[in-house]
Amino acid sequence: MSEPTLTAVLPDERGYFGEFGGSFVPEILVPALEELNEAFLTAKQDPAFQACYHGLLRDYVGRPTALTYAERLTERLGGGRIYLKREDLCHTGAHKINNAIGQILLARRMGKTRIIAETGAGQHGVATATVCARFGMECIVYMGAEDIERQQLNVHRMRLLGADVRPATSGSQTLKDATNEAIRDWVTNVRDTFYIIGSVVGPHPYPAMVRDFHTIIGEEVKTQLHEKEGRTDPDMLIACVGGGSNAIGMFHPFLRNTSVRCVGVEASGEGLDGRHAATLTLGKPGILHGALSYLLQDEEGQVSLAHSISAGLDYPGVGPEHAWLKQSGRVDYVSATDQEAMEGVQLLSETEGIIPALETAHAVAGLARLAGETDPDDLIVLNCSGRGDKDMQTIAEALS
Amino acid sequence: MSRLKAHLESIAAAGEKALGMFITSGFPDLDATPDLLRAIDAGGADFIELGMPFSDPLAEGIPIQRSSERALAAGVTMRQTLEYAADFTASSDTPLLLMGYGNPVMRYGIDRFFEEARTAGVQGVILPDVLPAPDSPFFRAAAAHGVDTVCLVSPTTPQERVTYIDELSSGFVYAVSVTGVTGADKGDAKPIQDYLRRIRPAVSRNALLVGFGIRSAEDVASMVAETDGAIVGSALVNLVAACWDDSDLSHAQRLERVEAFVRELKSGTSS
Numbered sequence: 202m203s204e205p206t207l208t209a210v211l212p213d214e215r216g217y218f219g220e221f222g223g224s225f226v227p228e229i230l231v232p233a234l235e236e237l238n239e240a241f242l243t244a245k246q247d248p249a250f251q252a253c254y255h256g257l258l259r260d261y262v263g264r265p266t267a268l269t270y271a272e273r274l275t276e277r278l279g280g281g282r283i284y285l286k287r288e289d290l291c292h293t294g295a296h297k298i299n300n301a302i303g304q305i306l307l308a309r310r311m312g313k314t315r316i317i318a319e320t321g322a323g324q325h326g327v328a329t330a331t332v333c334a335r336f337g338m339e340c341i342v343y344m345g346a347e348d349i350e351r352q353q354l355n356v357h358r359m360r361l362l363g364a365d366v367r368p369a370t371s372g373s374q375t376l377k378d379a380t381n382e383a384i385r386d387w388v389t390n391v392r393d394t395f396y397i398i399g400s401v402v403g404p405h406p407y408p409a410m411v412r413d414f415h416t417i418i419g420e421e422v423k424t425q426l427h428e429k430e431g432r433t434d435p436d437m438l439i440a441c442v443g444g445g446s447n448a449i450g451m452f453h454p455f456l457r458n459t460s461v462r463c464v465g466v467e468a469s470g471e472g473l474d475g476r477h478a479a480t481l482t483l484g485k486p487g488i489l490h491g492a493l494s495y496l497l498q499d500e501e502g503q504v505s506l507a508h509s510i511s512a513g514l515d516y517p518g519v520g521p522e523h524a525w526l527k528q529s530g531r532v533d534y535v536s537a538t539d540q541e542a543m544e545g546v547q548l549l550s551e552t553e554g555i556i557p558a559l560e561t562a563h564a565v566a567g568l569a570r571l572a573g574e575t576d577p578d579d580l581i582v583l584n585c586s587g588r589g590d591k592d593m594q595t596i597a598e599a600l601s
Numbered sequence: 602m603s604r605l606k607a608h609l610e611s612i613a614a615a616g617e618k619a620l621g622m623f624i625t626s627g628f629p630d631l632d633a634t635p636d637l638l639r640a641i642d643a644g645g646a647d648f649i650e651l652g653m654p655f656s657d658p659l660a661e662g663i664p665i666q667r668s669s670e671r672a673l674a675a676g677v678t679m680r681q682t683l684e685y686a687a688d689f690t691a692s693s694d695t696p697l698l699l700m701g702y703g704n705p706v707m708r709y710g711i712d713r714f715f716e717e718a719r720t721a722g723v724q725g726v727i728l729p730d731v732l733p734a735p736d737s738p739f740f741r742a743a744a745a746h747g748v749d750t751v752c753l754v755s756p757t758t759p760q761e762r763v764t765y766i767d768e769l770s771s772g773f774v775y776a777v778s779v780t781g782v783t784g785a786d787k788g789d790a791k792p793i794q795d796y797l798r799r800i801r802p803a804v805s806r807n808a809l810l811v812g813f814g815i816r817s818a819e820d821v822a823s824m825v826a827e828t829d830g831a832i833v834g835s836a837l838v839n840l841v842a843a844c845w846d847d848s849d850l851s852h853a854q855r856l857e858r859v860e861a862f863v864r865e866l867k868s869g870t871s872s
Binding site for chain 1: 702754
């Protein structure tokens with residue numbers, strides 16, 4: 202197998218990014234994935250679909266989201282000029298809705314009547330429940346029983362929006378297990394059901410499709426940065442990585458320009474020698490939820506339990522494109538602990554008046570460490586992927 | 602021709618139908634597996650699938666999920682499973698297959714796994730999340746070491762893909778009875794029989810066996826009408842869990858119940 206170059210169109214026709222990705226699913230799902238891939242490729246080329254998608258992003262989501270110059274954070278960290286891509290200002294409070302809008306339009310186009318989703322922090326669940334309410338479609342969201350406990354606010358939001366939130370009670374009762382349950386539901390109800398996956402994970406074509414529905418983030422950065430600074434490409438991009446959707450959405454339009462340093466920040470939980478969710482940092486290649494990627498696992502190939510204070514990063518897998526970007530060296534992956542993330546929440550709140558989600562706080566923590574390596578005339582863009590309202594109880598407990 | 606295939610053909614040539622039984626390795630505890638394999642064999646199973654437990658078995662219903670969790674909690678390893686297989690095949694000619702998921706095999710080392718499986722006398726391997734492809738490292742390693750790779754078809758599989766799967770499958774072709782997970786309620790037999798009748802002409806190179814949701818001798822009898830045999834897993838796992846959780850039963854009594862259940866199921870193949 203020849204190594205793909207950065208200018209290659211990835212994934213290949215079988216869904217591989219280098220050696221990562223592919224489709225590892227029960228045979229029952231094969232025709233559904235082929236049908237989805239065809240529908241997605243056709244929709245991408247269809248001006249009517251694009252007009253509908255971009256119209257909803259503008260009038261319903263509130264795009265373009267602001268690119269905010271973080272003046273006091275820049276002063277505090279003493280390096281390059283920091284901009285925040287304000288995905289926290291999206292309707293529902295995080296970037297997740299970009300993808301939910303795209304996928305529900307595909308579901309309608311394909312004549313599917315029933316929507317299922319998995320959720321960790323509840324942001325993707327809320328985004329999916331929201332678009333289902335908007336289009337009057339049945340919505341079932343699988344959520345780990347433990348996550349239902351720690352993300353009560355989002356559970357209430359989903360139920361108010363009309364979704365049926367079903368607890369996943371197997372295994373670790375978090376995102377991994379909610380995803381297993383969603384796949385089992387899909388296997389059972391594949392004929393009328395559309396599975397809206399919430400990150401750049403899962404079997405082909407999901408990693409590419411979810412990415413493409415989020416690249417609007419990076420594309421807007423180009424336009425907005427040009428307006429404010431006279432150049433489209435910054436020196437550094439930084440984003441948190443759980444499955445990796447907000448990061449890939451921002452990085453992707455910049456990957457061919459290798460002078461743009463891209464940094465993904467994983468959750469190292471209690472620390473890399475304790476319980477963590479730093480899949481790219483410490484995982485090994487493996488198969489989970491339909492794709493070959495990096496995976497936290499033991500010597501027997503049993504999937505390890507991830508840990509992060511942030512439910513949205515508490516996942517033992519990662520999108521296969523990130524695995525490829527790590528292996529090729531194009532993106533740097535670092536990590537931040539629960540404690541550092543909590544400091545990141547306080548830092549952004551105090552300097553900019555923006556309370557970030559705990560996921561986003563990991564990117565803030567990563568930047569706090571790396572900003573010193575940059576020059577004052579460097580441009581840095583941090584993906585402020587979500588707002589922190591949903592995490593207030595966790596934050597209050599951690600800071601008390 | 603592989604031994605598994607020859608075995609299934611000889612059953613068909615005699616006008617009989619085959620019964621395959623699935624049991625999770627290391628379940629309900631590490632001591633149980635060798636005795637369970639012998640009891641299943643004594644009950645008349647034509648082949649046995651030994652399940653390799655995985656933490657995230659996404660094609661499994663509750664019974665096999667729970668059995669996998671229990672086996673992993675008991676500390677079963679891939680090496681242990683291969684030892685169970687070697688012990689069993691040393692004393693029985695009944696074909697033994699391993700069934701599980703791609704990741705534990707990949708972590709063990711794909712080539713090493715198939716080499717050691719062959720050495721342990723394993724006839725075939727079933728990996729429901731590894732799709733058939735000629736250049737798949739799993740399929741290449743299996744072929745290199747002479748281990749059959751049994752592929753699955755489902756009610757959603759188009760006819761031309763059934764033909765393709767038949768070409769890449771060895772040992773037999775495993776027809777999933779319904780869209781669902783293992784142990785699912787399979788509902789009426791009629792639509793399943795219609796689907797099996799549809800795909801049967803496309804499976805010309807291999808025997809066609811059906812599984813998922815088959816619980817009784819009556820189920821077996823209705824499912825083998827259009828196939829070469831049936832496979833039962835979750836129902837046996839449920840029985841084993843119930844027997845081992847019943848402290849009034851002795852070890853011998855538990856094994857007797859398992860053997861009797863298999864014998865009862867086997868009666869459904871010759872009606």
